[in-house]
Amino acid sequence: MNNYNLNHLKELESEAIYIVREVVAQFENPVLLFSGGKDSIVCAHIAKKAFYPAKVPFPLMHVDTGHNFPETIEFRDKFVKEMGANLIVASVQEVIDQGLTVEEKGFNASRNGIQTVALLKGIEDNKFDAAMGGARRDEEKARAKERFFSHRDEFGQWDPKNQRAELWNIFNGMKHFGENFRVFPISNWTEMDVWQYILAEGIELPSLYFSHQRDCFIRDGVVMFASDVMERKPEEKVKEMTVRFRTIGDMTCTGAVCSEADDLAKIIEEVAATRTTERGTRSDDKRSEAAMEDRKKQGYF
Amino acid sequence: MSGKSYLDMELLRFSTAGSADDGKSTLIGRMLYDSKSIFEDQYEALEASSKKKGEANVNLALLTDGLRSEREQGITIDVAYRYFATPKRKFIIADTPGHIQYTRNMVTGASTSNLSIILIDARKGIIEQTYRHTFIASLLGIPHVVFCINKMDLVDYSEEVFEKIKKETEAFISKLGIKDINFIPISALKGDNVVNKSENMDWYQGGTLLYLLENIHIGSDHNHVDCRFPVQYVIRPQTDEFHDYRGYAGRVAGGVFRPGDRVVALPSGFGSTIKSIDTMDGPIEDAFAPMSVTLTLEDEIDISRGDMIVRENNQPNVTQDVDIMVCWLNEKPLQVRGKYAIKHTSNDVRCIVKEVKYKVDINTLHRLEDDKVIKMNDIGRISIRTTKVLFTDEYKRNRNTGSLIIIDEATNETVGAGMIL
Ligand SMILES: Nc1nc2c(ncn2[C@@H]2O[C@H](COP(=O)(O)OP(=O)(O)OP(=O)(O)O)[C@@H](O)[C@H]2O)c(=O)[nH]1
Numbered sequence: 001m002n003n004y005n006l007n008h009l010k011e012l013e014s015e016a017i018y019i020v021r022e023v024v025a026q027f028e029n030p031v032l033l034f035s036g037g038k039d040s041i042v043c044a045h046i047a048k049k050a051f052y053p054a055k056v057p058f059p060l061m062h063v064d065t066g067h068n069f070p071e072t073i074e075f076r077d078k079f080v081k082e083m084g085a086n087l088i089v090a091s092v093q094e095v096i097d098q099g100l101t102v103e104e105k106g107f108n109a110s111r112n113g114i115q116t117v118a119l120l121k122g123i124e125d126n127k128f129d130a131a132m133g134g135a136r137r138d139e140e141k142a143r144a145k146e147r148f149f150s151h152r153d154e155f156g157q158w159d160p161k162n163q164r165a166e167l168w169n170i171f172n173g174m175k176h177f178g179e180n181f182r183v184f185p186i187s188n189w190t191e192m193d194v195w196q197y198i199l200a201e202g203i204e205l206p207s208l209y210f211s212h213q214r215d216c217f218i219r220d221g222v223v224m225f226a227s228d229v230m231e232r233k234p235e236e237k238v239k240e241m242t243v244r245f246r247t248i249g250d251m252t253c254t255g256a257v258c259s260e261a262d263d264l265a266k267i268i269e270e271v272a273a274t275r276t277t278e279r280g281t282r283s284d285d286k287r288s289e290a291a292m293e294d295r296k297k298q299g300y301f
Numbered sequence: 302m303s304g305k306s307y308l309d310m311e312l313l314r315f316s317t318a319g320s321a322d323d324g325k326s327t328l329i330g331r332m333l334y335d336s337k338s339i340f341e342d343q344y345e346a347l348e349a350s351s352k353k354k355g356e357a358n359v360n361l362a363l364l365t366d367g368l369r370s371e372r373e374q375g376i377t378i379d380v381a382y383r384y385f386a387t388p389k390r391k392f393i394i395a396d397t398p399g400h401i402q403y404t405r406n407m408v409t410g411a412s413t414s415n416l417s418i419i420l421i422d423a424r425k426g427i428i429e430q431t432y433r434h435t436f437i438a439s440l441l442g443i444p445h446v447v448f449c450i451n452k453m454d455l456v457d458y459s460e461e462v463f464e465k466i467k468k469e470t471e472a473f474i475s476k477l478g479i480k481d482i483n484f485i486p487i488s489a490l491k492g493d494n495v496v497n498k499s500e501n502m503d504w505y506q507g508g509t510l511l512y513l514l515e516n517i518h519i520g521s522d523h524n525h526v527d528c529r530f531p532v533q534y535v536i537r538p539q540t541d542e543f544h545d546y547r548g549y550a551g552r553v554a555g556g557v558f559r560p561g562d563r564v565v566a567l568p569s570g571f572g573s574t575i576k577s578i579d580t581m582d583g584p585i586e587d588a589f590a591p592m593s594v595t596l597t598l599e600d601e602i603d604i605s606r607g608d609m610i611v612r613e614n615n616q617p618n619v620t621q622d623v624d625i626m627v628c629w630l631n632e633k634p635l636q637v638r639g640k641y642a643i644k645h646t647s648n649d650v651r652c653i654v655k656e657v658k659y660k661v662d663i664n665t666l667h668r669l670e671d672d673k674v675i676k677m678n679d680i681g682r683i684s685i686r687t688t689k690v691l692f693t694d695e696y697k698r699n700r701n702t703g704s705l706i707i708i709d710e711a712t713n714e715t716v717g718a719g720m721i722l
């Protein structure tokens with residue numbers, strides 16, 4: 001037993017645990033952004049591991065667009081309760097009601113963009129100085145440019161042309177009053193790593209990720225759930241389909257994939273064979289070439 | 302690639318380096334494309350934006366040049382991380398900028414790599430930025446360096462050109478002590494010797510770049526000899542079940558720790574024995590770099606973040622006076638007698654710069670003893686004195702306990718990368 005090597009999943013896990021601990025050590029009031037999607041579930045799992053046998057020493061915050069899948073909310077509440085964590089909900093409906101932002105109109109209206117307003121308000125109201133999230137660099141080309149510790153000015157903005165050097169495993173979380181950080185513990189994980197890890201660790205997920213029957217319609221080649229928050233054009237006919245979701249965001253911008261994969265092993269086979277990226281089903285990224293970069297500059301995570 | 306074979310794979314982290322426009326991003330794009338690691342929607346997006354820019358071919362560099370200003374200017378500004386896997390290995394790629402004003406981003410990408418691919422434009426040969434990046438790679442202790450002589454298509458795939466550049470490079474790097482060096486003639490644009498063997502260079506007998514990346518022996522680049530455990534955080538559950546529990550959380554920075562080992566906590570010097578090595582999955586029998594674990598000790602001693610747990614008979618230097626090679630990353634030059642914040646392992650201290658011993662002439666590697674002003678992108682040897690003791694090893698011996706960063710206390714920016722001598 002002289003082979004002191006970690007396989008890649010263990011190495012990624014160890015890196016993520018190290019980063020979460022570093023956040024708690026360097027910041028006074030951190031928070032974990034929790035969407036109920038697989039990446040934030042993995043982050044929360046990592047956080048549990050980092051502080052075991054103590055409880056996770058920070059709250060979870062959900063930016064609730066009001067257009068979440070009911071399954072997500074149900075899962076969120078159960079998960080948080082089992083974890084014994086404190087949940088804060090930053091509500092998009094509230095910032096709309098308070099007149100802090102206006103809702104988009106029309107067929108492709110989405111609350112994804114104005115999420116940022118609720119997120120920034122949640123951070124400010126609770127005086128969080130570091131917000132951890134499950135964003136991964138392999139998701140999108142602007143995300144591929146992120147540091148682990150991403151510095152934000154007092155307006156929560158990202159300046160991609162002027163990021164701090166990030167050397168070795170030494171993270172510089174020093175900041176001026178009013179500034180904060182976004183931290184991404186699973187930056188280096190791919191979609192495949194996340195699925196493999198979920199399988200290896202036996203992590204529970206919302207049922208949305210597994211193949212099921214659902215009423216859907218097709219818009220711009222993407223399979224969408226026929227929910228009552230989305231207006232349909234006359235030609236967009238609803239039919240029952242066998243689908244699952246690769247990512248879980250808002251019902252208005254998250255597309256489904258036709259799939260029979262109803263357990264983790266089948267999902268992994270499917271991910272290994274697929275030829276499109278996971279955000280390929282996200283209409284929020286398709287709005288323009290630099291859609292993600294622009295949102296991140298405004299304070300999106 | 303099937304899902305199953307993916308479970309137990311080695312991870313290789315590599316970064317690109319070389320002068321601006323040598324073709325680094327094109328090479329990464331080519332490697333991803335030819336190894337079928339590009340998804341359909343990504344390729345369609347590439348096609349569309351290449352067409353929009355009026356380019357004749359699909360511009361593979363756009364795969365990593367993800368920022369708006371990068372795409373507009375056709376240059377890389379900041380590191381892009383890309384991921385791909387073959388049945389043999391999983392790779393983390395850092396595609397870094399070649400432009401001199403973004404050197405700090407190159408250092409960022411290179412600092413965590415096991416391997417550096419340094420590109421040289423076959424038409425231009427070695428230029429100052431090639432020297433600088435090669436020198437930085439050697440300072441950072443990157444064990445494997447692959448020189449790719451690129452754009453061979455523009456020099457008629459000439460063996461002579463390749464051999465000439467190879468000779469010049471060998472003469473330069475003989476002084477640098479890099480462990481493992483390789484040379485490959487490639488065309489990133491056309492794909493020669495990247496993933497597929499070139500049909501234009503019969504004279505080249507070696508393997509392709511991907512073959513090398515898959516097969517190079519990385520063994521263990523970690524130190525498993527000198528036991529070093531920087532304490533990151535103290536875990537006190539304060540629950541009935543774990544009433545007296547006090548665990549020291551951290552990531553092993555060197556050596557192998559086992560329950561029963563006699564250890565010493567620095568700086569106090571108090572000794573104890575490791576009681577257990579805990580994880581949420583249960584206690585474990587040995588912990589080695591880079592594992593994140595929690596240690597408990599037999600005795601109650603006062604240990605907090607910034608302290609280090611080591612073996613009794615193998616201790617690091619405990620010192621306030623540190624000599625380092627520094628790579629300067631900020632527009633504002635290093636100030637002699639200036640005060641800076643320092644981060645070293647889990648320690649935060651302040652320091653004063655006592656003296657600049659010399660600056661290195663990048664092109665000749667000579668020591669400049671008259672010009673001692675260390676400006677952005679300069680590399681030099683300095684001595685600092687810290688406000689509190691640090692527990693250090695030579696960088697060459699341990700990248701974790703041998704590295705530190707220098708922070709400007711006014712701006713909070715990371716202004717220097719330090720490698721302890
Ligand atoms: N003919 C030829 N052109 C190439 C080759 N590799 C790259 N180029 C071209 O060289 C130019 C620069 O390529 P990039 O890949 O952007 O260079 P880079 O090294 O990433 O540049 P920076 O990141 O800005 O330092 C582009 O126009 C490429 O198409 C090659 O093998 N042959």
Ligand SMILES: [Mg+2]
Nearest residue numbers: 325326376377
């Ligand atoms: Mg480039």
